[in-house]
Amino acid sequence: MTGDEVAPEQAQRSAAQPSAGRPLVDRHGRIHRDLRISLTDRCSLRCTYCMPAEGVPWLPGPTLLRTDELIRLARIAVDLGVEEIRLTGGEPLLRPDAVDVVARLTALRSPALPHGPEISLTTNALRLPALAQPLVDAGLTRVNISLDTLRRDRFRELTRRDRLADTLAGIAAADAAGLAPIKINAVAMRGVNEDELVDLVRFASRRGYEMRFIEQMPLDAGHVWSRKAMVTGPEIIETLSAVFALQPVGARGSAPAERWIVDGGPSTVGVIASVTQPFCGACDRIRLTADGQLRSCLFARTETDLRTPLRDGSDDAAIAAAMRRCLEGKLPGHGIDDPRFLQPDRPMSAIGG
Ligand code: SAM
Numbered sequence: 086m087t088g089d090e091v092a093p094e095q096a097q098r099s100a101a102q103p104s105a106g107r108p109l110v111d112r113h114g115r116i117h118r119d120l121r122i123s124l125t126d127r128c129s130l131r132c133t134y135c136m137p138a139e140g141v142p143w144l145p146g147p148t149l150l151r152t153d154e155l156i157r158l159a160r161i162a163v164d165l166g167v168e169e170i171r172l173t174g175g176e177p178l179l180r181p182d183a184v185d186v187v188a189r190l191t192a193l194r195s196p197a198l199p200h201g202p203e204i205s206l207t208t209n210a211l212r213l214p215a216l217a218q219p220l221v222d223a224g225l226t227r228v229n230i231s232l233d234t235l236r237r238d239r240f241r242e243l244t245r246r247d248r249l250a251d252t253l254a255g256i257a258a259a260d261a262a263g264l265a266p267i268k269i270n271a272v273a274m275r276g277v278n279e280d281e282l283v284d285l286v287r288f289a290s291r292r293g294y295e296m297r298f299i300e301q302m303p304l305d306a307g308h309v310w311s312r313k314a315m316v317t318g319p320e321i322i323e324t325l326s327a328v329f330a331l332q333p334v335g336a337r338g339s340a341p342a343e344r345w346i347v348d349g350g351p352s353t354v355g356v357i358a359s360v361t362q363p364f365c366g367a368c369d370r371i372r373l374t375a376d377g378q379l380r381s382c383l384f385a386r387t388e389t390d391l392r393t394p395l396r397d398g399s400d401d402a403a404i405a406a407a408m409r410r411c412l413e414g415k416l417p418g419h420g421i422d423d424p425r426f427l428q429p430d431r432p433m434s435a436i437g438g
């Protein structure tokens with residue numbers, strides 16, 4: 086997982102260029118411009134909705150993509166029209182060379198993207214006090230930070246680590262380094278943090294951040310997700326509307342969050358109602374796991390192996406063709422409501438949320 090043995094990006098281009106200009110389109114006409122890359126499946130927290138207390142068996146080291154491999158895949162994806170790359174995990178900042186990865190992704194260019202892809206990060210913030218400024222210097226501009234509660238005892242229960250103060254320090258460090266916008270993500274859970282929705286919006290609004298609530302999805306390692314435990318998007322809006330004047334922001338395009346202006350602005354709040362109000366019809370996302378498997382959907386039950394062609398000498402065109410094949414199998418929707426729905430084998434932490 087280190088960045089040695091790296092050839093210059095340009096030198097890695099094979100004679101057979103992936104057909105630049107032809108976008109990554111699936112059978113339903115959706116064009117894919119957003120690539121989520123999991124930098125590692127490891128994590129410093131154990132959020133109940135994501136990982137069991139004892140963690141999960143980590144992906145074996147030799148299967149993890151080296152940095153030169155990861156950058157090569159990102160470059161091929163950018164050649165195929167990807168415009169935005171989000172780094173996630175596990176906890177992406179546990180990857181020792183995360184700052185270098187950001188710098189090298191920021192430097193990617195394609196004829197259609199002369200300024201390079203937009204790079205963003207989803208993190209639990211624990212390493213941001215040390216890394217926020219180096220990340221900004223490397224070209225990062227935006228960050229999403231997970232914070233489900235403002236109460237120390239609850240944070241300890243939810244994440245199984247007593248690290249609320251460190252998360253808050255990480256958020257402050259992101260702000261001080263100039264990362265903007267800062268979005269704060271909370272999974273809304275019945276009987277756990279649903280009484281903090283208003284406090285979380287106030288916390289974010291006062292600091293100029295956007296609070297975003299996420300419906301809990303069936304992606305936990307223990308496969309114990311229950312619809313009843315999920316606080317739904319409409320319930321979240323009902324609770325917030327009792328306290329704030331909420332005005333819809335309008336068309337959201339392919340963005341997962343539906344957004345509202347809070348009390349006339351400038352603050353906004355977002356709700357990601359993936360379960361009750363799926364936005365699959367406008368989905369433009371593909372996901373690369375830390376061990377080099379391409380997934381067309383968070384809930385996909387199949388993956389396309391890119392690590393093997395990366396390591397067997399395949400050229401860029403062959404890898405681009407594998408990326409296209411992955412999208413051929415993309416289903417029109419996640420199907421959580423279908424009685425035959427099966428949770429994917431990988432938990433969220435190993436997919437990359
Ligand atoms: N460790 C980083 C973090 O927590 O921000 C990045 C990875 S985490 C898997 C990415 C996002 O997925 C977080 O905002 C987290 O709250 C969310 N998440 C994890 N499990 C989830 C679940 N079962 N349902 C909904 N969101 C989930």
Ligand code: SF4
Nearest residue numbers: 128130132135175209
């Ligand atoms: Fe770690 Fe993020 Fe999963 Fe929490 S949600 S256990 S911080 S990967």
